[in-house]
Amino acid sequence: MDVNLENIRPYGDTMGDGAVQLSFTLPLPHSSVAVQAAKQMVLNMGFRDAEVVHSVSIGDQFTFFVVYGKTDLFVDASIIVPVEVQTTVWPRARCNEEITRHFNRKLVVVGACIGEDAHTVGIDAIMNMKGYAGHYGLERYSMFDSHNMGAQVEPHVLLQKAVDVGADAILVSQVVTQKDIHLANFTKMVELVEAQGLREKVVLVAGGPRIDNGVAMELGYDAGFGRGSFAEDVASFIIQDLIKRELT
Numbered sequence: 077m078d079v080n081l082e083n084i085r086p087y088g089d090t091m092g093d094g095a096v097q098l099s100f101t102l103p104l105p106h107s108s109v110a111v112q113a114a115k116q117m118v119l120n121m122g123f124r125d126a127e128v129v130h131s132v133s134i135g136d137q138f139t140f141f142v143v144y145g146k147t148d149l150f151v152d153a154s155i156i157v158p159v160e161v162q163t164t165v166w167p168r169a170r171c172n173e174e175i176t177r178h179f180n181r182k183l184v185v186v187g188a189c190i191g192e193d194a195h196t197v198g199i200d201a202i203m204n205m206k207g208y209a210g211h212y213g214l215e216r217y218s219m220f221d222s223h224n225m226g227a228q229v230e231p232h233v234l235l236q237k238a239v240d241v242g243a244d245a246i247l248v249s250q251v252v253t254q255k256d257i258h259l260a261n262f263t264k265m266v267e268l269v270e271a272q273g274l275r276e277k278v279v280l281v282a283g284g285p286r287i288d289n290g291v292a293m294e295l296g297y298d299a300g301f302g303r304g305s306f307a308e309d310v311a312s313f314i315i316q317d318l319i320k321r322e323l324t
Contacts, residue, residue, distance in 0.1 A: 081154040086147065094146040096123065101140050106133035114141040123147050159290035161299045166312045168217055174315050175219035178322070182221040183314065185214055186238045187247030188229035191261040195251035196227045198283055202247060202307050211306035220311065231265040235272060245279035245314045248297075250287070258284060259295065266296035279317050281310060 088095025098118060104110040111128050118126040123145030130142035166174065175183055187199050201208035203224040205215035214222040223241060225234060231248075238246050248265050250258035262282055269275050275296075282292040282300045292300020299313050 082152045083150045084153045085150045094148055096145055096147060097142065098145065099140070099142045101134065101138055103137055104139055105137055106131060106139045110139045114143055118143045118145045159288055161289045161301065161309070161313055163313045163316050165309055167308060168212060171308065171311045171315060172217060172219040178319050182219050183244045183318070184221045184241050185245045185247060185314065186223045186225065186234065186241060186243040187249065188225035188234045189227040189249040189251065190229050190231050190234060190265060191250070191257065192228055193251055194227045198251055198285070199224060199226070199247065199249040202283065202305070202310050207307055209306070211308060213307045214311060217311060231261065231268050234265070235268050238278065239272065243278055244318060245281060247281045247283065247310065250284040258286060262295045262297070279314050281313070
């Protein structure tokens with residue numbers, strides 16, 4: 077099927093119908109007034125043909141809604157620049173071979189979920205030996221010396237660990253994103269690395285469900301890995317970035 081990349085609209089029942097599904101909560105008790113308010117909210121957003129298809133009370137003064145609507149807006153996908161990490165992904169065996177060939181030593185990686193964030197699911201998916209979804213973590217890579225510090229690690233503690241073990245790469249994870257706290261923590265980590273004079277010496281990688289490569293690079297990281305990323309993605313990038321640094 078040929079698609080006009082210059083005029084992309086949401087798809088529901090028929091191509092280009094602009095159909096979307098929105099979900100949100102209003103601080104109103106569940107009632108006919110709340111349902112009409114939700115419909116009006118979607119119309120005020122600029123959608124047409126708004127229809128409340130689901131509503132449920134989630135407290136005395138709050139109602140959750142699912143609303144369908146349609147938009148006439150479109151995007152020109154032909155001018156969008158990809159933000160994915162530009163690297164060749166190698167399997168684990170190839171990663172180990174390349175490290176041996178180019179460095180003849182193990183690469184040292186330190187990682188943690190920083191700040192008050194208590195979630196380890198992201199950093200464990202990349203570093204833990206068991207990995208995630210059948211993709212083993214860096215601890216199972218024979219040519220990586222991996223140090224997973226877990227969660228609720230202050231940025232300065234992570235940095236000190238990196239200095240102590242002579243890290244080649246620092247992996248920084250953030251899952252909690254309320255009020256953009258992840259952006260503040262990511263930024264603080266970059267500032268500390270720069271103040272230590274290590275920015276040009278280590279590969280700095282950001283990760284989390286609300287992060288992508290574009291956002292990570294804007295914050296001063298070398299790469300960012302979000303949902304759907306595995307250890308081999310991160311490992312391949314670290315290796316290839318370090319090789320590139322040695323050649324320049």
